Amino acid sequence: MSNSKIVANQADHFFGDVCENFDHAAQFTKHDAGLLDQIKSCNSVYRFRFPIRKGNGFEVIDAWRVEHSHHQSPTKGGIRYSEMVNEDEVMALAALMTYKCAIVNVPFGGAKGGIKINPKNYTVGELENITRRYTVELIKKNFIGPSIDVPAPDYGSGEREMSWIADTYATMNPGQLDALGAVTGKPIALHGIAGRREATGRGVAIAIRECVSVAEDMQKLGLTTGISGKRVIVQGLGNVGYHSAKFLSEFGAIIVGLCEYEGAIYNEAGLDIEAVFLHRKETGSILGYPGAKKEFRNSLEGLEQPCDILVPAALENQITGENVKNIKAKIIAEGANGPTTPGAETMFYQNGGIIIPDMYANAGGVTVSYFEWLKNLSHVAFGRMNRRFEENSNLNLVNMVEGITGIALSPLQRSSIIKGASELELVNSGLEDTMIRSYHEIRETFKGNPKIETQRIAAFVGAINKIAVSYQNLGVWP
Structure with a gap:
């Protein structure tokens, strides 16, 4: 069987893998079976097709929007632009969004969207037409709105696409005061929020820093406490991977390896992330970077090089039962969604490693999206009301002390x-506080029950308990 077919088969079971983890975690809770089934199931799955003009002809686009859970409103989740996207994947990612929001105490239900295209094959005008038509289809079925369902960027999309969505929604809803709260990840000029672009990568870096700060856990792994000097390999130089590497480097880690689809590079003494990024921008590849001591045409070989921490920040199913035995890292921090298969995770823990699970590690994006949504609803930027008052108060205090x-x-x-x-600064402070508190919630659940084998299952247990309380507070379950 070809590699592409293997990946496709794995992707078709993504939602099943999420449900398998859910079922395993559910045994450590005491909730009613019906309530557990409600939490696990996708509430609304909208699959649709629409035509666009391409060149001198037309093309029909497949698209999805899945709202997994309505225990909190609105639902929240990105839109993925990928020719590999399918309904199973969108359902899985929507479910992970539900649990992710619960883990970091963000009051949203989970959702996800997908458009089955390769953005590189379309002009900017065609991408705009696709995005605006997708938004119109969501509006027609009441699948978007500041109190209903709030999209955000995901793989293949970004600020530009979110601005098109915001404009389309506002145009279709004249006079709606909170219209710009219908989507997050917008440009600053369109009432986005400072720090959103780098939020997911910053959150990954904070999660790793917090993990390695626990002396008891590092001693078991044979590592020193603290991030300083830790060797890190990052897979993916997209938004998440680049910023994860950037902030880890600022925290004192050494980026020894970088992997992309065209190959991988490695240098035990460290790589300059900015120089590599510039080299790839100029040449189209990380290969040939003069500061690399080793390079590999097969990017997966890059994951298997010596390091302390591995950050898969590309796509799902990158670490499998086939290659996990070659992974030398002691810690895997999942920047991407679902990069480690269940079988590989079991083997990694059996070998004494720790996996920082995706639905916590990459929750920085939805956390700062929550801040952006609050900003849009309040119609005032954070700090505008109190910054000068704080400065004057501090000035008076300094003058008095002097x-x-x-x-x-x-x-x-x-x-x-x-x-x-x-x-x-306020956004980064809120993000840091969220990631630190959430890590220790997961760790306490993990350490509190010796039957819970992994941090992922501990995170699921915590999420299930929080969602169950929400349903009970709604009066749906006694």
């Missing part, structure tokens, strides 16, 4: 103390 002590601070010291928080 007057009492007779010690004059330098201009740099004064400015660092007086400065009020910007929107970006």
